[in-house]
Amino acid sequence: MRKLASIQLIKDVRPIENADSIEAIQVLGWQCVAKKGEFQLGDYCVYIEIDSVLPEDNIYFSFLAAKKYRIKTIKLRGQISQGIAFPISILPSSTEIIEGLEVTDILNIKKYEPQVPxxxxxxxxxxxxxxxxxxxxxxxxxxxxxxxxxxxxxxxxxxxxxxxxxxxxxxxxxxxxxxxxxxxxxxxxxxxxxxxxxxxxxxxxxxxxxxxxxxxxxxxxxxxxxxxxxxxxxxxxxxxxxxxxxxxxxxxxxxxxxxxxxxxxxxxxxxxxxxxxxxxxxxxxxxxxxxxxxxxxxxxxxxxxxxxxxxxxxxxxxxxxxxxxxxxxx
The missing domain is CATH 3.30.470.30 (DNA ligase/mRNA capping enzyme)
Structure with missing residues (x-):
């Protein structure tokens, strides 16, 4: 079963050419873009896959309103970014931090389903x-x-x-x-x-x-x-x-x-x-x-x-x- 959102480790962090405020990170086998300095190698994160739709009432996701809260593949400064990583702090404090733990329901995330013709x-x-x-x-x-x-x-x-x-x-x-x-x-x-x-x-x-x-x-x-x-x-x-x-x-x-x-x-x-x-x-x-x-x-x-x-x-x-x-x- 696909995990739309899960706790994962940052496997790699590397600079993006001609980019001052963002850098590339690797989560599982995915390449993503994150704010520079937000993650270090070995940090835990909440990774959310593409085709996820995030809840509108969560303040951590408000910056995605213009994108209708849907996570899509994007390209920033020539770097393809698939999915998005958030700090562990977006989870309730009672959440046990275990690599691979699915948190889709905890964050009320849904899968994007295109309308059936x-x-x-x-x-x-x-x-x-x-x-x-x-x-x-x-x-x-x-x-x-x-x-x-x-x-x-x-x-x-x-x-x-x-x-x-x-x-x-x-x-x-x-x-x-x-x-x-x-x-x-x-x-x-x-x-x-x-x-x-x-x-x-x-x-x-x-x-x-x-x-x-x-x-x-x-x-x-x-x-x-x-x-x-x-x-x-x-x-x-x-x-x-x-x-x-x-x-x-x-x-x-x-x-x-x-x-x-x-x-x-x-x-x-x-x-x-x-x-x-x-x-x-x-x-x-x-x-x-x-x-x-x-x-x-x-x-x-x-x-x-x-x-x-x-x-x-x-x-x-x-x-x-x-x-x-x-x-x-x-």
Missing amino acids: IHLSGIAKGSFPSFIPRTDETRIQSVPEVLTRHQGTPCVVTEKLDGTSITIYYNNGEFGVCSRNLEWKEESNNLYWQVTKKHDLENILLGINRNIAIQGEVIGPSLQKNRYALSEHTIKVFDIFDIDKYQYINRHFLKEWALILSIDVVPVLSTYNINDDLDYLVDMSMGTSILNPKVQREGIVIRPFIECQDEELGRLSFKVINPNYLLKYE
């Missing part, structure tokens, strides 16, 4: 099925120790597409279509069902007659300003989940499954053996989209060729968001 709404059939994992990747900067634990693991790097996630499943004769958090009843005006019908996935899965879930990204007109300049909606698959075994298929078989399903996989950028160089990963996330070189790609997703588990993440899989994308589009 009307064409993505419909009649919900129920919550997301419990027999399938949700599509949600952790940003590696929040869990940098994962890199140390899995050094040398061969991985594939794919482009993270900017659309809306979809899960389509067949399970013991039942067929379903889901967004990130809900399963939807079949309706002609529901986008998730429209694109499922377009690819004839219900008939294909019924023909295969195996309990599996397809997970991918729907992209196209009306989604995220149609950054890929597509004339119609389509699905790019990034995972196939074996429901009976409760495990994802290995990457080697994904393209084979995509051919059976007659849908494309997300663009593959490169291969990568895990190392603990976060700057390298951020650099790798930058660049333009394979699907439309005129726009910045959202980022990258990294997964091992052979599925494996991590003690903190569960499934070993993580993302790195392109900071230039965040600066331009968020």
